[in-house]
Amino acid sequence: MTATRTGRRAGGTLPGTRDRVWDAGPLTKAVLALAIVISAFPIYYMFVMATRTNEEAIDVPPPLLPGGHLGENVARLLATEDAYFLTGLVNSAVVAVTVTLSVILISTLAGFAFAKLRFRGGRVLLGLVLVTMMVPLQQMGVVPLYELMVALGWTGQLKAVILPFLVNGFGVFMMTQYTRQAVPDELVEAARVDGASTARVYASVVLPALRPGMAVLALLVFMQTWNEFMWPLIVLNPDNPVVQTSIAALNQAHGTDYVMLFTGTAASVLPLFVVFIVFGRQIVGGLMEGAVKA
Amino acid sequence: MTLHLETATPAGSGGSGPPAERTRRGGAWTARFDLLATPYLFVSPYFLLFAVFGVFPLGYTLWVSLHDWELAGDRTFVGVDNYLSLITDDAFWNAVVNTLGMFVMSTVPQLVLSLVLANALNKRIRGRLLLRMGVLLPLVTSVVAVAVVFTQLYGRDYGMVNWFLGLFGVDAINWQNEKWSSWIAISTMIDWRWTGYNAIILLAAMQTVPKDLYEAAAIDGASARRQFWRITIPLLRPTIVFTVFVSTIGGLTLFTEPVMFDGNPTMSGGATGQYQTVAMFVVKEAFRDFDLGYAAAAAWLLFALILLGTLVNHSLTRRIGGTE
Numbered sequence: 001m002t003a004t005r006t007g008r009r010a011g012g013t014l015p016g017t018r019d020r021v022w023d024a025g026p027l028t029k030a031v032l033a034l035a036i037v038i039s040a041f042p043i044y045y046m047f048v049m050a051t052r053t054n055e056e057a058i059d060v061p062p063p064l065l066p067g068g069h070l071g072e073n074v075a076r077l078l079a080t081e082d083a084y085f086l087t088g089l090v091n092s093a094v095v096a097v098t099v100t101l102s103v104i105l106i107s108t109l110a111g112f113a114f115a116k117l118r119f120r121g122g123r124v125l126l127g128l129v130l131v132t133m134m135v136p137l138q139q140m141g142v143v144p145l146y147e148l149m150v151a152l153g154w155t156g157q158l159k160a161v162i163l164p165f166l167v168n169g170f171g172v173f174m175m176t177q178y179t180r181q182a183v184p185d186e187l188v189e190a191a192r193v194d195g196a197s198t199a200r201v202y203a204s205v206v207l208p209a210l211r212p213g214m215a216v217l218a219l220l221v222f223m224q225t226w227n228e229f230m231w232p233l234i235v236l237n238p239d240n241p242v243v244q245t246s247i248a249a250l251n252q253a254h255g256t257d258y259v260m261l262f263t264g265t266a267a268s269v270l271p272l273f274v275v276f277i278v279f280g281r282q283i284v285g286g287l288m289e290g291a292v293k294a
Numbered sequence: 295m296t297l298h299l300e301t302a303t304p305a306g307s308g309g310s311g312p313p314a315e316r317t318r319r320g321g322a323w324t325a326r327f328d329l330l331a332t333p334y335l336f337v338s339p340y341f342l343l344f345a346v347f348g349v350f351p352l353g354y355t356l357w358v359s360l361h362d363w364e365l366a367g368d369r370t371f372v373g374v375d376n377y378l379s380l381i382t383d384d385a386f387w388n389a390v391v392n393t394l395g396m397f398v399m400s401t402v403p404q405l406v407l408s409l410v411l412a413n414a415l416n417k418r419i420r421g422r423l424l425l426r427m428g429v430l431l432p433l434v435t436s437v438v439a440v441a442v443v444f445t446q447l448y449g450r451d452y453g454m455v456n457w458f459l460g461l462f463g464v465d466a467i468n469w470q471n472e473k474w475s476s477w478i479a480i481s482t483m484i485d486w487r488w489t490g491y492n493a494i495i496l497l498a499a500m501q502t503v504p505k506d507l508y509e510a511a512a513i514d515g516a517s518a519r520r521q522f523w524r525i526t527i528p529l530l531r532p533t534i535v536f537t538v539f540v541s542t543i544g545g546l547t548l549f550t551e552p553v554m555f556d557g558n559p560t561m562s563g564g565a566t567g568q569y570q571t572v573a574m575f576v577v578k579e580a581f582r583d584f585d586l587g588y589a590a591a592a593a594w595l596l597f598a599l600i601l602l603g604t605l606v607n608h609s610l611t612r613r614i615g616g617t618e
Contacts, residue, residue, distance in 0.1 A: 022505070024417035031414040036428040039490055042443045043435060045454075049446075058452035106343070109336040119333035125341070132344060134604070136547045140597050141351025143358055143580050143590045148351070164347040172340055197325075198332035227436045229550045230573070233559065234581055244438045248559055251442060255557050258446060265439040276434045280427045287430075287491075288498035 043269075049262035057258045073263040082253055084239055085264055088246030093271075095158055095242060096225040099165045103221045104214055106166065111175025112206045116188050117198065126176065133169035142234060149235055156237040165225055171217055174290060178213035179206065216286025219279060223272055243268045355590045363587035376591035386592060388567050389575040390599065392477070396552075396571070397545035397603070400481035405538065407485070408492035409530075413522065415493060416500045426497075429490030437487065441554030444483045470555065476569040483551045488544075492537045499533035500526060535608065542603045546596070549573040572596045 024032070045064075049057055052067040077085055113119070114126045145164055146155075154160040183206055191201045207214075229244045236242065238249055247264050254260060276283060359377070362370045380386050415425060432440070447454045448469040456466045469479045503526065511521045527534075548571045553559050555569065561578035563570025570578075576596065580589035 022418045024414070024419040028414045028417045029419070031410060032419070032425055035411055035414070035490070036425065038486070039429055039431050042440070042447070042486065043431060045447070046439065046443050060452070060457055062452070062454050062457065106339045110340045113333040113336035117333040117336070119330070122333065122337075125337060129340070132348060134543065134600075135348070135352070135597070136543055136600065140593050141348070141355055142576065143586050143593065144351040144354035145347065146580070147354075147586075163343070167340070167343045167347050169340075169344075197328050198336075199328075202336070223434065227438075229438055229553075230577070233553075234577065244436060247438050247442065248554065251554065252558055261442060262446075265442045269435050269439050272434045272436065276427070276431075281423060284423065284426045284430065284494065287494055288501075 046262050046266050046269075049259055050266040052259050054257060054259050069259070070263070073259050074267075076257075076260050077250075077263050077267075080250065080254060080260065082238070083246050083250045083264070084241055085243070085246050085250070085267075087239075088241040088243040089267065091158060091241065092226055092243040092268075095162055095165075096222050098162050099225045100218050100222045102162075102166050103168045103171045104218055107168065107171035107175040107217065108179075108207065108210055108214065109202065110172045111177075111179045111210075112183075112202055114172070114176040115179035116183060116185070116206070129169050129172050129176075132167070133173060142231070145231070146234060155235055156240055158236075158240075160235045161228070161232050161242065164231065165228065168221065171221060174217055175210070175213065177290075178210060182213060183209045212282065213286070215279070215282055216290070219275060219283055219286075222275070226272060355593055358587055359590035359594055361587045363585075363590070365584045365586060372587070376587050377595070379588070380591055380595060385567060385570075386572075386575060386595075389563075389570050389572045392473070392563065392567070392569055393546055393548060393571045393573075393599075395473075396477050396480055396484075396548060396569070397542070399477050400484040401538070401541050401545055403481075404485045404489050404492065404541065405534070408489045408496055408537070409527075411489065411493035412496035412500055413526070415497045426494060429493055431490070432487045433491045435487065437550040438554055440483050440487050441551045444479065444486070445555050445557070448479045470564055471568070473568045476552075476555065476564060480548075480551050480555055480569055483555075484545070484548070488541065492541075495537055496530060496533055499530050503529050531612075535612075538607045539604060542607050543600060546600045546603055547573050549577075572599065 045062075048063060048066050050073055051070040052063055053069050056063050056067060077083075110129075114122060114129075149155045149160045187205055187209075188201055191205050196204070227244065228242070229248070232242045233245050233248065236245060238245075241249065247261070247268060250261050250264050360371060360373060362368060362372045362375075411429060415422075415429070419425070448456075450456065450466055450468045450470075453469075455469075456464075460466065467475055469475045507525050508521055511525060516524065552563050552569045552571055552574060553561065556563060561570070561574045561582055563574055572592065573596065576589050576592045579585050579592060
């Protein structure tokens with residue numbers, strides 16, 4: 001306490017101290033520059049390789065500037081029938097979009113109920129959601145999930161990968177937290193006094209207020225779903241893959257065709273990068289806000 | 295704020311006339327039902343899905359693990375036999391050691407690096423948003439892509455890592471060949487993808503620390519290093535616990551990186567299982583060897599491992615930055 005007070009007084013008598021201490025020094029700048037180079041290099045290298053030939057790819061030292069062979073690599077990738085790359089790309093888009101929209105709906109509904117509605121057992125149920133976040137379902141439950149899909153006759157179909165991914169405790173938790181701060185109680189009360197039903201309050205009051213939080217959750221869920229590898233590898237067939245398992249197939253059967261493999265991986269991350277660059281500010285902000293609240 | 299008010303108005307005015315009327319007269323029951331039941335209705339989609347794709351698989355895994363259970367065929371109740379075989383199965387323990395080894399090898403440097411990076415990002419500098427986006431770029435890259443690129447970088451004959459080490463006279467390393475080298479390669483994949491993300495999370499927590507505290511410490515003659523250890527670290531403890539918690543679950547269920555590092559998704563994790571993880575072991579037993587009961591038992595032991603790991607980490611991180 002005393003320390004704080006002295007600090008404040010001293011800060012007052014010595015204007016500028018505060019400023020200089022927080023300026024980035026040369027060491028900080030070096031650390032940041034190094035971090036950016038390390039973060040960007042493998043991605044840059046991936047795109048460079050996608051524009052080269054296999055002969056160039058194994059040069060010593062390795063090529064560091066883009067070449068002019070992207071077109072032929074893409075053509076070869078699309079002509080490689082046993083990888084079903086285009087099918088994988090479309091399937092991934094279908095799965096990721098469906099899962100994202102559904103998780104948003106499920107999470108905002110539950111989040112609204114947990115944050116703003118009073119009901120018996122609500123706190124216990126919310127606690128249960130937190131516990132479910134700890135359980136790695138896909139790894140723990142592969143055996144019965146697979147048997148379930150066999151029993152339903154869904155193996156090899158996209159719904160077999162979509163449905164298990166709809167269970168997203170993080171989404172419910174995040175939307176509960178977000179609803180608490182983004183939707184004032186008075187707003188809900190006012191709508192109720194006017195005779196709006198709970199469903200009406202959700203649709204007309206809550207959803208509009210949650211838009212920024214929903215956008216961040218959507219991006220996180222989309223990324224996560226786009227990334228899924230283990231479960232699709234198990235439950236889908238090679239001729240109807242998602243993009244990640246399609247790349248694994250490429251890697252297995254055509255692993256020596258480096259540049260084609262890299263063209264595939266580059267294409268698989270491109271949609272994520274586009275989204276990230278367009279919504280970068282919101283994603284960074286959303287992650288940081290979520291971190292402080294969690 | 296304005297946004298909220300604007301959007302609220304149509305809802306209010308639209309429902310002010312007739313619905314209020316309805317509530318007062320015959321609709322009283324409907325309104326009461328709405329207040330009582332709708333909350334359950336709203337949380338039910340999550341819990342229904344969780345029951346079908348969460349609780350059922352977990353319970354059923356336990357049931358299957360007590361059987362000699364093949365994909366299509368024999369199902370004999372064997373009690374805890376699968377568990378007994380597992381704890382004397384060298385291949386299983388090899389997978390456990392690999393998983394724990396790579397977990398420690400990746401998590402410890404990652405935590406240190408992300409603290410350093412967060413501290414650097416917390417300074418005043420131009421282009422802050424771009425810097426933050428820059429360190430998050432690896433997170434956006436999908437794991438399979440990361441693994442493909444890094445496996446190439448670690449290639450024995452043409453990989454950039456060996457080329458670089460060769461400049462210092464180091465002989466070409468076959469990174470897949472040995473435990474230590476494959477663990478290093480896989481750990482760097484994990485760290486490359488997650489360090490920036492953890493740094494951003496820690497940065498967010500750092501920014502909630504009042505700057506007055508640092509000023510006061512500076513006046514009292516505390517060096518920057520001392521301030522970092524005595525102020526930043528203790529105040530960041532909850533966030534550090536959170537990041538370690540998240541990496542524990544991710545680390546102990548490690549799957550994609552080692553599978554892709556192998557090239558062939560046989561789940562064996564190298565010729566002698568140098569980098570086979572428990573998750574790979576489960577998938578191998580279930581879907582290559584079709585011994586579902588055994589796989590289910592391994593899955594339950596994996597879960598036990600995660601609980602144990604979480605507890606150990608919790609007690610360890612509680613000590614970090616605690617009063618010495």
